[in-house]
Amino acid sequence: MEDVHRILYATGFIGETELGHWNAEEIVSEIGARLGRPVDRAELEPAWLASFPVDEQVLELVGRIAVRHRTAILTNNDLLLREALLGARPDFAGRFGDIVFSAAIHAVKPAAEAFRRTLSIVNAEPSETLFIDDSDSHVAGALQAGICAVRFQSARQLAAELERHGLLDGS
Incomplete structure (x- = not known):
């Protein structure tokens, strides 16, 4: 989990995505590149949705x-x-x-x-x-x-x- 945080947050990547510097497909591709393995969008979306809890x-x-x-x-x-x-x-x-x-x-x-x-x-x-x-x-x-x-x-x-x-x- 520390690696994910470091790769996505500490590098400024998430800040860039929040400002619209990356489209959805580019985000998926870049996360795979940063993790060193291909990432399937269907695998990634539930993790992304977990960051937006709905009350x-x-x-x-x-x-x-x-x-x-x-x-x-x-x-x-x-x-x-x-x-x-x-x-x-x-x-x-x-x-x-x-x-x-x-x-x-x-x-x-x-x-x-x-x-x-x-x-x-x-x-x-x-x-x-x-x-x-x-x-x-x-x-x-x-x-x-x-x-x-x-x-x-x-x-x-x-x-x-x-x-x-x-x-x-x-x-």
Whole structure:
């Protein structure tokens, strides 16, 4: 595991993929080259998906909100994960109006540019946006970009925050 971390993270490769410097097929090929053996995409995708855990309670909350409000995801992830996630979870399309991957916008959170590019894609103003993230630095970045932001801690806490912001009617 230390070798995988060193090969993928310590070299800056993952950072490059999150900025969109590699497409999905190039990521698979490069990982194989770095590991010194061919890697099958079908073998790699489950490992990539493991880095994007889905909280079903949160997804249920998003579904409730999506009935009356626009919803979106902004994630610091690469194009391989985008393809794998959208293939594995087609239900996301019905809950999120937009799913924005940093690799597609060539900017990562907490940089203000990531928020500006995402707001442009979702056609929203900072003042009409609530950003939720489990990272203090990402929340701080959103706040600096003029976006109301909340740090995610649990589905229960999120429900309370959504109600406080008038996005969830408690039903």
